[in-house]
Amino acid sequence: MLWQVPHLAGGVALAAPQGEPVEIGVITSLSGRFATFGTMQMAGYRVALEEIESRGGVLGRPLKLLVEDDASDQNAALSAAERLLRRGVPVILGTYASGISKPLAQYMARRQAPLLVTGSADDAITRPGSEWVFRAKTNASAYARSLLDLADRLGGMKRIAILAGSGAFEQSVADAAERLAGQRGYRVVAREAYDRGLTDFRPILNRFRTLDPDILFMVSYEEDAVAIMRQVKEVNLNARMFAGGAAGFALESFVKGAGDAAEWVFSATSWTPQVRYPGAQQLYEKLKAELHGTEPSYHAAEAYMALIVAADAINRAGKLDKAAIRDALRATRLTTAAGPVEFKDYDGFRNQNPISMVVEQVQDGRFVTVFPEEVAAGQPRFPTPAWAKR
Numbered sequence: 341m342l343w344q345v346p347h348l349a350g351g352v353a354l355a356a357p358q359g360e361p362v363e364i365g366v367i368t369s370l371s372g373r374f375a376t377f378g379t380m381q382m383a384g385y386r387v388a389l390e391e392i393e394s395r396g397g398v399l400g401r402p403l404k405l406l407v408e409d410d411a412s413d414q415n416a417a418l419s420a421a422e423r424l425l426r427r428g429v430p431v432i433l434g435t436y437a438s439g440i441s442k443p444l445a446q447y448m449a450r451r452q453a454p455l456l457v458t459g460s461a462d463d464a465i466t467r468p469g470s471e472w473v474f475r476a477k478t479n480a481s482a483y484a485r486s487l488l489d490l491a492d493r494l495g496g497m498k499r500i501a502i503l504a505g506s507g508a509f510e511q512s513v514a515d516a517a518e519r520l521a522g523q524r525g526y527r528v529v530a531r532e533a534y535d536r537g538l539t540d541f542r543p544i545l546n547r548f549r550t551l552d553p554d555i556l557f558m559v560s561y562e563e564d565a566v567a568i569m570r571q572v573k574e575v576n577l578n579a580r581m582f583a584g585g586a587a588g589f590a591l592e593s594f595v596k597g598a599g600d601a602a603e604w605v606f607s608a609t610s611w612t613p614q615v616r617y618p619g620a621q622q623l624y625e626k627l628k629a630e631l632h633g634t635e636p637s638y639h640a641a642e643a644y645m646a647l648i649v650a651a652d653a654i655n656r657a658g659k660l661d662k663a664a665i666r667d668a669l670r671a672t673r674l675t676t677a678a679g680p681v682e683f684k685d686y687d688g689f690r691n692q693n694p695i696s697m698v699v700e701q702v703q704d705g706r707f708v709t710v711f712p713e714e715v716a717a718g719q720p721r722f723p724t725p726a727w728a729k730r
Contacts, residue, residue, distance in 0.1 A: 357397025361404035362660065364650060365424035367434030367444070368459075368643075372412025373536075376562055376591065377436045377639050381459060382407070383630040384643030385433075387623070392651045399658070403651060414440045418447055425453055430660040431653075433646050436639070438462035438480075438509035445473045454666045458646040459639055461586075462512040469690030474669050476649050476681045476693045477642040480512035481520075483608040486697035487557065487583045488520050490606065490711045494722050497554035497580055502531040503544060503568065504559035504585070513559045513585040529553055538564075541571045549577040559585035566597035573601040573727055580723040581606065592635040595702055602702045604724040606710070609700055611641040611678050614709040614717040619677035635707075645678035 366385060369378035385405060392403050406429060408420035417440045424432055431454040435441050441460035448455035449470035457465055457475040461483060466475045491497055500521050504514035511533065518528050529551045532544050545568075548556065556579040560568055565588030572582070582605045588594055589607040598605075611617075613624035623644065627636035653668040654660070670691065674681045683691045699711040701720055710720040 357393060357400055357402040359401045361402040362398045362654065363404045363406050363427065363429055364654075365421070365427075365429040365432035365434075366405045366407045367410050367417050367420045367424070367432060368407070369412045369436045369440075370407075370409035372410075373561070374412040374436045376593065377459060377637075378409075379631075380637050380639040381436060381643035383627050383636060384640040384645075385647050386630055387626045387640075388644040388647035388651075390626075392647070398651050398654050399660075405647075408434075410435050410440055412437065412440070414443050417441075417444050421447055421451075425451055430454070430662050431456060431650055431665050433458050433643075433650060435459060437507070438465065438512065439507050441465055442508055445470065448472055453662050454669060456646050456650055456669070458643050460509065462508045463516070463689075464508070464512065466690055466692040467688045469692070471670075471691070472666060474683050474691040474693075476646050476683075476695070478610045478695050478697055479689065479692060480509065481516040481687075482610075482695075482697045483513045483559075483585045484516035484520050484557075486608045486699055486711070487585070487606060488517070488524060488526075490699050490720065491526075491555060491581060491583070492524065493711070494581065494720065496723075498526055499529050499551070499553045500526050500555045500557055501529055501548045501551060501553035501579075502557045502559075503541070503548070504531075504533055505561065505564060506533045506535050507561075509587065510559040510561075510585070514557075517557050517559075517585070526555075534564075539567060541568050542575055545571055545575045545577050549575055553579050555579055555581045555583055557583045557585070558589065560588050562588040562591060562593060563597075565589045565591075565594050569594075569598045569601040569605060576727055578724075578726045582724060584608070586610075586638070590700070590707075591637050592707075595705060595707070600730070603705075603730070604702065604721055606699050606701045606720070607707075608697050609638045610695060610697055611638040612698060612700055612707065612709045612717075615679070615698060615715050617677055617679055618675065623677035641678040645676050645681065648676050648678075649674060649681050 410417035436459035
């Protein structure tokens, strides 16, 4: 049974926290290529911090976040972790990109200090994992599984082409998509990886077009997602289903940047305001206000969830001891507005939260949750019409 985090209403609060603040570390991308995601994460952290303070803080004391910018670079993240541990923080939350979080997780395991992974999905981070590394958010396999579950339900599709960036996250999701597709009887007709900085995807897309895939499965960050769908339209690549493995495809900037080329595109995501978790709609409103009207992505909700989990674990540990906090994290049974959290060992994963993904689709210029049915706010629009018939 999961414990539920109470959501306060009407300004009700516990006694104000007293004494010296409890300091914990946060590492995120405040600059560099992942800064958009870092902005989302900081919004989630700030909303969670406000809730935690309104419930009496941590161990009856104020909670203070020591925030470090990894500048979208793994070496900067490792240096930040070293500084934070020298400062004496008992736990660190971070970061966004899998290529940064994987070496960070290895470093934290060597230092025997708890790391709560907030934004990175690469399966390898928690498979085989470490007793010191915990991930409340979904893993890469879940991104691919949710989209292929939807494809199975929609039916009539067998041929898949996969296009993904060469980074750790993108390739981990692509690996899962190829593996699961084979297990389910799909034929992967092509798989292409591209390096950071590529702007002309048309040679790849033209080759894909000659292969006539039913599904174009894509895993890309922000600018690439926009460019790919614009160029898909330009080369007249017609698939029955366009599936984005979250990341850039799940941002409001993708819808705005790609324009009408974003219509009908599906994206995996771990959270939308339509999910039926207690307090989800209130969380959405708080995150949107924190982002000054920008639509919050699931990255903000995941950071919120991670800080709620960290505070809960410290309170249950009863002290700022790394091993005690590790043991408390391991015993977590929690329901938050961003989803349930329980760290389990399964399928080769260690300390991984088996939270489900949902699928949203761009419909009339906005994201609509369409799968699974029990959380859907609308019906999936399928099959995707040919570009000439839109």
